Amino acid sequence: MGKEKSSFNLKTPKGTRDWSGADTLIRDRIFTTISNVFRRHGGTALDTPVFELRDILAGKYGEDSKLIYDLQDQGGELCSLRYDLTVPFARWLAMNPEVRSIKRYHIAKVYRRDQPAVAKGRMREFYQCDFDVAGANFDPMVPDAEVLKIVNEVFEDLGWNGKFTIKINHRKVLDGLFEVCGVPQDKIRPISSAVDKLDKLPWADVRKEMVEDKGLPAEAADNIEKYVSKKGRKDLLEELLRDEALMANASAKQGIEEMGLLMEYLEAFGVLDTISFDLSLARGLDYYTGVIYEVVTEGSAPASSARAAPEAEKLQKSGKKAKAASGDDDDRSNDPTVGVGSIAAGGRYDNLVGMFSPKAQIPCVGISFGVDRIFSITKARIEREKNTEARNNEVDVYVMAFGGKGFTGMLKERMDICKTLWSAGVKAEFSYKLKPKLPQQFKAAETSGIPFAIILGEEELAAGQVKIKEMGLPEGHPEKEGVSVDIKNLVDEVKLRIDKKSKGTTTTNVVADATAAVADLSVKTEDAGV
Amino acid sequence: MGKEKSSFNLKTPKGTRDWSGADTLIRDRIFTTISNVFRRHGGTALDTPVFELRDILAGKYGEDSKLIYDLQDQGGELCSLRYDLTVPFARWLAMNPEVRSIKRYHIAKVYRRDQPAVAKGRMREFYQCDFDVAGANFDPMVPDAEVLKIVNEVFEDLGWNGKFTIKINHRKVLDGLFEVCGVPQDKIRPISSAVDKLDKLPWADVRKEMVEDKGLPAEAADNIEKYVSKKGRKDLLEELLRDEALMANASAKQGIEEMGLLMEYLEAFGVLDTISFDLSLARGLDYYTGVIYEVVTEGSAPASSARAAPEAEKLQKSGKKAKAASGDDDDRSNDPTVGVGSIAAGGRYDNLVGMFSPKAQIPCVGISFGVDRIFSITKARIEREKNTEARNNEVDVYVMAFGGKGFTGMLKERMDICKTLWSAGVKAEFSYKLKPKLPQQFKAAETSGIPFAIILGEEELAAGQVKIKEMGLPEGHPEKEGVSVDIKNLVDEVKLRIDKKSKGTTTTNVVADATAAVADLSVKTEDAGV
Known part of the structure; x- marks a missing residue:
């Protein structure tokens, strides 16, 4: 900051930053790497306005709607800054009914009036890199598998081989599991969001929230505990397929069978070993309807994790979920590589387009890469490893x-x-x-x-x-x-x-x-x- | 648009658009071409937030300030969407006093609550590609000449050789000229903005505005007429150097000598033949202090130009100026290549950074490319020439x-x-x-x-x-x-x-x-x- 006095408050708005010099070079190379992968898979770029009509965003983000930036009413339409790239994509699909299927990518800034944590790359203005496949008439789990293949290629091309894990779960498995455990229908979402905090809170706290705050019978909570500690790959799949109670539930059965299909396809793509089927993964957004996933890396876990995971697990849980749980990871640690949360996340959302245009139901599945977090980790690594000065330009x-x-x-x-x-x-x-x-x-x-x-x-x-x-x-x-x-x-x-x-x-x-x-x-x- | 009824107004906000398919490919290649030229000249990327504190933008755009988009006051700071990329650059320079000189480029969207003309590429949300050189202690006109060399390389690399002209003038020549013609000091800006309309209105109308509306003595107006019809290159320079009245004016003398220096350097760069020294070019923004320029191409002129230029001149005047003059070129012609206005513009602004931080005076010179207009012309050309279907992706x-x-x-x-x-x-x-x-x-x-x-x-x-x-x-x-x-x-x-x-x-x-x-x-x- 300048030392001069001036009548201006000489700064960028809270939670925003300028990008300059070597930071921009690093970030642009991350963009290039990611978009090259997207294009290799037939992705076509979509670019939407930075603001949308306010009605388009309304009712899409649940409680988080309070974080939306509104434009002032200066006469004319009421608008808001986009909160993510998914809802604008769904709006575009609904507006263009001649597009029956598409692989689209979008790299752009989104806006959330959240509590910023600058060093960790959590900002009010931040970049997302999204890839989504939209289309009816696809066979189950085929595009879902390609999206996960893309996740692998992105982190391979970024040079992170062996340093990331994709946690996967399925909303239908989760919903069926809650039913089987005795969760009443109207408590399924609240209980799901309690489970979502398990990466940050010990089981005892989550159980307390379920039973005391949300009125779940203690027995149901105990049933849930048995399931949500499970993770694995084909071993877990086999276990669930043998679980007669679960398999008798239509939702769980469909979800488990789809997970089996997904694993087969991931094997064909040669990337099965990078996933972890994790029954505690729930994800916040309501619009997911099928497979859900979250990518974590070393450093995704908060420094002061409330507990060690019950199993030895190198890659601990974290992410948005941590934030949602307590919001207290702001400045606890200044190490930008610790507690940055998940570095990519997504899932299947089959009903969002229909919210805009009931006749234009188009199932979608996608992934969103959190570039600012990937940048924070990359930059910290470069700073650890560098033995020369950073350059600002590329002049020869x-x-x-x-x-x-x-x-x-x-x-x-x-x-x-x-x-x-x-x-x-x-x-x-x-x-x-x-x-x-x-x-x-x-x-x-x-x-x-x-x-x-x-x-x-x-x-x-x-x-x-x-x-x-x-x-x-x-x-x-x-x-x-x-x-x-x-x-x-x-x-x-x-x-x-x-x-x-x-x-x-x-x-x-x-x-x-x-x-x-x-x-x-x-x-x-x-x-x-x- | 979808035919389905829905409770949503399923559209993008007025004056904004989605970019998809072949349009995005064409546009991205324009970006790549332009940014490659910027980087070849040592440009480093800067990226600033899409909104700034409201005070940062205040008092920078004169009358056009009414076109600024404000964010709603939701508690916290008052912010506005950026109106251009120049003021955020100046704010960044003032905030980073350790940066004493830089060549920066910035490709991003800017926001103006203007009357849109979609087919011509005049939007409320639109892209600018800016390159600016900041630094004290440079010798006169050297960075200015490089900026104009960059303009040439951009349009050469876009394949527009021989299809563009850079109109150049100098604020100091203009100011001196007005003084010599008998314009009182306090009328220089208003008279300058009247001259700025000459590409759209006949001289008689401009003269009327000067004399009747702005109270200029008729004799002064007649003096001005002799000058503002002049254009040329070294011939015009020689003529002005021989003009004793002008050369006796300190401001005009400095400006004319700088134009001479600039032409020498443009000759060394091999691009003198693409410029036209045009005494009627005035440009609207107040912050310019030296050389000013505007790039026009075939099709820059409005279809229904109010008059033919007095001299045979293939490339007529137009641009923002046309818009400012009457605002009536909205939908007069549906040909997107006609009347799109100037396709790039810029100049020297030595005092803008000082408005933020009086001790951080850093002279600047730069250029802004209007990508949406360049896109409109490029796309129309492709559509005229194409004999195959446009592609949406690049899959092999x-x-x-x-x-x-x-x-x-x-x-x-x-x-x-x-x-x-x-x-x-x-x-x-x-x-x-x-x-x-x-x-x-x-x-x-x-x-x-x-x-x-x-x-x-x-x-x-x-x-x-x-x-x-x-x-x-x-x-x-x-x-x-x-x-x-x-x-x-x-x-x-x-x-x-x-x-x-x-x-x-x-x-x-x-x-x-x-x-x-x-x-x-x-x-x-x-x-x-x-």
């Missing part, structure tokens, strides 16, 4: 001039060299001073981490030559003092060195060190821009 | 199965082939049906314009083979019926064909036809994603 070459007495500054000659480099797609800068001093020019290049200098001297220029110097070479390196090249070969000579350096290990670009996958991608993307 | 391969009696659908086998293709970065889709019919699968591929089918048959699969078929081959083509390949070679065989097709002329992707530059870029970008 700084074009300089030097000379002795009567030095003209060679501004137009520097402009001409830059023109040649830009035409060839080389990223280049030069000093905006007429007669810049050589040390100033070197300092500018160094500060920005620019890897190469092209140095113009009057005598060399007269001979049709300039010097290329790689910055920061060690003493004794044969090119330490730079090499003179003919101007007519300049582009080739520069590109050769940029190319060699980008493949080498001497890169000073900290982002390139982040993860091999992301860095590799970024290099290709930069080439593409040339 | 549709994986199908067929079989006779006892057909299993081979769902898991299709999943397995897709898995292999995705791992290799090939964009692939498959039917979500257990037992899809072959014609349905072909229709799905055709509808999406997917160029290749991979067909699984039970016998071939047992022999370790699948068939690759290029869609839409003419009768008699040797591969019309497809070619069988070993599954172990599938990725290579598919990539070979995708590559060949993308270089060939048989592409069915309408976007690829748009402009060579954009299409070429898109291919490279897609490769990068692989």
Whole structure:
């Protein structure tokens, strides 16, 4: 913040932030990685307005509706900022009945008047990256499986192999299970939201909420306890298939069979080992109707977890649920990688589009990646691992001039060299001073981490030559003092060195060190821009 | 719109739109083209919140402040949606006094409660692409020249060579000129905004506004007329340098000399021939302090221009100015390429940052590209030129199965082939049906314009083979019926064909036809994603 006094409150609004410098580069590479996966699976981009008619958002978010930002009534329509990307997608589907099926993705900011926790990436304005498949007439669990395959590819491409787990459950299993346990029909949602807090509170507290606050018979609560501690994969599936009470319940039976089908498909996609079928996963939003999931990683768990999970479990539960439970994880820990919550979540919602247009019932299934949380973890990792300065830009070459007495500054000659480099797609800068001093020019290049200098001297220029110097070479390196090249070969000579350096290990670009996958991608993307 | 009745008003808010399908692809390629140019010149991305504290925007936009969207007071800070990207940039500079110089770019939506003209790309929510250079201690006109070089590169890379003109003027020339003509100091801004309407109104009307409405002496108006009809390049510069009255005015002299310097630098950059020094260009915003410019193209002029320009001039004036003058170009013409106004505009603003923090005076110069207008023109051109269907996605391969009696659908086998293709970065889709019919699968591929089918048959699969078929081959083509390949070679065989097709002329992707530059870029970008 500036130290100057001014009549302005010189800040961004509460819970919002500016993105600049290396942060933006890291974030944009996360976006690129994710959207490349979406496009590989046939995703097409949809972009909706940042605000919607207020009626469109009404009645979609339950209690959380109080977090919606409204626009002021300035005459005309009443509007609100979007709360997520799912409801605008459903509104778009209802408005475009000729679209019977689509895979759409959407990367954009959403708005919630929540209590911010900036260091953890929980903001009032934050990014979501959503992929959803809409369409009737699909066979059960096929698109659901592809969505989970996409989750895997995203985290693989981000370089997180083996560092994430997808917790999965099924609303129909959960509903049937509650029925079988003796939960009255009208208490199923309240009991479900109590279960949702199990990753934050000990069983005793959750039980107390169920029995004392919500009036559940003690026996029903005890029945529930047996189920919600279960997790596994095919072993759990087998166990449930043998559970005669559950299988006698139509809802549970359908859910369990669908989970079986899903696991078969995940096996065909080669990603079954990244999921955990977890009967305690409930998820808050009312509109889910089938499979639900949440992705957790190391650091998703809050630092001061109320209890250790009953089983040894490396990846603890957490997430929005933690927040919903107590809202107290705000500033308890300043480690941005701890307690950031789930890093992606989603599920099947078959009735949301019908809320806008009863005849346009289109079943949907999707996933939303929490980019700000993924960013917080990525950035913390980069900061732990970095051994060089972060860069603010991606410029390859700084074009300089030097000379002795009567030095003209060679501004137009520097402009001409830059023109040649830009035409060839080389990223280049030069000093905006007429007669810049050589040390100033070197300092500018160094500060920005620019890897190469092209140095113009009057005598060399007269001979049709300039010097290329790689910055920061060690003493004794044969090119330490730079090499003179003919101007007519300049582009080739520069590109050769940029190319060699980008493949080498001497890169000073900290982002390139982040993860091999992301860095590799970024290099290709930069080439593409040339 | 849906035909169903519902209690919702199923639409987007007035002046906003959804972006989907081919539109999004075209628009994203415009973004990529522009941001690649920005990055080539050392631009670093800045992203600010969509809303700012209300005080930050107050007093920056003059009369247009009434167009600002306010957020409702829900307790807490009073905020408004951003009106442009320039004021948030200045706010950021004032907040970050350690940043003494920067080239920043920002691509984002801005908000104005204006009268929308959807077909022309004038919306209440619309995109701007801004590039600005901030920094003290630069020598005059050097960054200004680079910004204009960037304008040239953007339109070259969009494939608009020879189809755009950059109109340039200088606020100091204009102010000095008005003084010399006898405009009293307190009338300079009002007279300037009258001149600003010359592209829409005949001189007689503008003169009437000056003399009758604004009380300018008739003689001063006549003096002004002689100047504001002038345009040219070095010829005009020479004429002004010989104008003793003008050169005796300190402001005019400084402005004219700076224009001379600018032209020298534009010559060094090889882009002098794309500018037109135009003394009638005034631009509305108060905060400009030096050079100002506006880019026009064929179609920038309104269809029903009030007059022909006095000189033969292919590229007529128009733009925001037209709108400001009468606001009547809303729906006069439905041709989206006519009257879209200027497609980019900007200038030097040396005092804006100081409005936030008096001690943080940082001179700035920049350009803002109106992407929605560039999009409208690009899309109209594509629609004129297209001879194929627009595509909604970029998928390369549709994986199908067929079989006779006892057909299993081979769902898991299709999943397995897709898995292999995705791992290799090939964009692939498959039917979500257990037992899809072959014609349905072909229709799905055709509808999406997917160029290749991979067909699984039970016998071939047992022999370790699948068939690759290029869609839409003419009768008699040797591969019309497809070619069988070993599954172990599938990725290579598919990539070979995708590559060949993308270089060939048989592409069915309408976007690829748009402009060579954009299409070429898109291919490279897609490769990068692989």
